[in-house]
Amino acid sequence: MTHLSPIQSSPSGSIQAELLEKLRSKQALIGIVGLGYVGLPLSLTYAEVGYRVLGLDIDQTKADAINQGSSYIQHIDGERVALAQRQQLLEATTDFSRVAESDALILCVPTPLNQYREPDLSYIRDTMAALLPYLRPGQVLSLESTTYPGTTEEELRPLIEQRGFTVGEDIFLVYSPEREDPGNARFNTANIPKVMGGSTAACGVVGVALYEQAISEVVAVSSTRAAEMTKLLENIHRAVNIGLMNELKPLADRMGIDLYEVIRAAATKPFGFVPYYPGPGLGGHCIPIDPFYLTWKAREFGMHTRFIELAGEINSAMPAYVIEKTMDALNDLGKPLKGSKVLVLGIAYKKNVDDMRESPSVEVMELLRAKGAEVHYSDPFFASFPPMRKHTFALRSVDLTQETLAAFDAVVLATDHDAFDYELIASHSQLLIDTRGRLTPGAQIVRA
Structure with a gap:
């Protein structure tokens, strides 16, 4: 299903008409730039409906994994990647000169904040710098990275026009925000409605054609x-x-x-x-x-x-609140936080995924360490603590047994993975701080 905005045009011009035909007949080559938690499932979604997909990333290990038919994201089944490979519908590369082969380019790159909580568009700008030399007439470029209103028009459009292209005639520019929910068994890339706005009315028509074959519903807005x-x-x-x-x-x-x-x-x-x-x-x-x-x-x-x-x-402020509750609970047992052994359960940012981006669990670990606690963690998705830009812990995941749980002065349930044995945890923890409301409060179980 496609919802069209009041601003709409009919196909006009041979460049637009040819691109529309390629998209609608699935003859277009779809280029996905950035093969992370958004780009990989989007690549598979297009391949699974019959498009040829070219994935582009600066990380050679990701490109190698895809070309070998394996997944590097836990909740994405490797068999999906292997099948797309066997059907010769999915290829990945770090060679950005191959941008010229693509009829569509969909940008799925990070948009973090800097230390002052200001937008950091460096990934978008660096990606555009890599793409620009290879852009050609007859391509549609879609930005999916979350950003402030005006980014597409203020950042991307001028760069395209500086190359001498006319947006809406030579190159078609759209914005369509990703709506991924990692680990959600009910909703996926294909069945989550796709919001899309074009830089011009002609761009909007091409944007609908880009997404409507792969996504169940396209919601076209005016800009x-x-x-x-x-x-x-x-x-x-x-x-x-x-x-x-x-x-x-x-x-x-x-x-x-x-x-x-x-x-x-x-x-x-x-x-x-x-x-x-x-x-x-x-x-x-x-x-x-x-x-x-x-x-x-x-x-x-x-x-x-x-x-x-x-x-x-x-x-x-919530990680600090968790620390305060942990300190109070330990004090009630006559123990200081400093010198106590504390086990943090779950370091992913949400349950049942292998994604640690901005995880509050890691902030809790940092605060515990700063207070003098001996910090360890257990997470079924991370055998060892992965390298992060802002956090460093030389730790491996603790196997949960009666003996290991009993050896800690406090256990903090930070991310409530379904894989955890909660009966075991509740029965053998000396003190359990539950930040997710997973367990019933009791003598040694404290809500935080």
């Missing part, structure tokens, strides 16, 4: 700015509501009320309420980062986004 704002709204909505729950969490605790029980009860209302849950902080590439893209852009218009900033402050 790239509207599409960029849509993605930010989705994540701001979640960040603010999670922030509300995290603000209520300490209050409910002091009042002797189980907030998780209250949320579950409120969720029985069939209208007007959507359940959100507190936790040890926000993780992933989207919710802790994306709202600040709009906060930054709002300053250009002389406005302050107070709800967004307040939610950010509350959510960022």
Whole structure:
């Protein structure tokens, strides 16, 4: 199904008509730039409906893995990659000169924040610098990276025009935000509706043709700015509501009320309420980062986004709250945090995935270490602590047994993977700090 915006045009010009025919007949070569948590599943989605796909990445190990028919992302079945390889529909390379072969280029690169919580567009700019020498008439370029409204028009379009191309006639430029939810068994790249906005009306028509064969529903909006704002709204909505729950969490605790029980009860209302849950902080590439893209852009218009900033402050303070609860619980047992052995369960940012981007669990580990605790972790998705830009722990995952659990002064459940044996954990931990509301509070189980 495709929802078209009021701004729409019919195919015009031989370049656009030829590209539309290639896209609609699946004769187009789809170039996916960036083969991470967004780019790899998108590549497979296109290959699985019959397109030839060329994956481009600066990481040779990713290209090698794909060309060998294996997956490097836990929740993506390697057999999907192997099948696409056997059908000769998927190839990966680090050679960006092959951009010229592609009829479509979809950019799936990171958009982090810098140390001042300002947008870092270096990945987009570096990628465009690598693509520009090889662009040609008859290509569609789609940016999927989450960013502030105006990025496509202010950053990408001028670069394309400086090459002498006319956007909407020679090159077709669109913005379509990724909506991946790693580990979600119900929704995937193919069945999550795709929001898309074109730089011109002609670009919008091509953008629909790019996505409608591979995605079940395309929602076309009037501009790239509207599409960029849509993605930010989705994540701001979640960040603010999670922030509300995290603000209520300490209050409910002091009042002797189980907030998780209250949320579950409120969720029985069939209208007007959507359940959100507190936790040890926000993780992933989207919710802790994306709202600040709009906060930054709002300053250009002389406005302050107070709800967004307040939610950010509350959510960022949650790891410290977990440490406070851990210290208090240890004190009740006559033990100081300094010198205590603490095991953190789960270092991924959400359960059942091998993704550590912006994980609050790692922030909890850093704070524990800074307080003098001896910190260890257990996570079925990470046998050893992987290299990270901001965090370094020379650790291997602890196997959970009766003996290992009993050897720790405190166990902090930070990410509630389903693979954990919760009966074992609850029965043999001297002290268990539950940040996810997974277990029933008791003599040695404390909610945080």
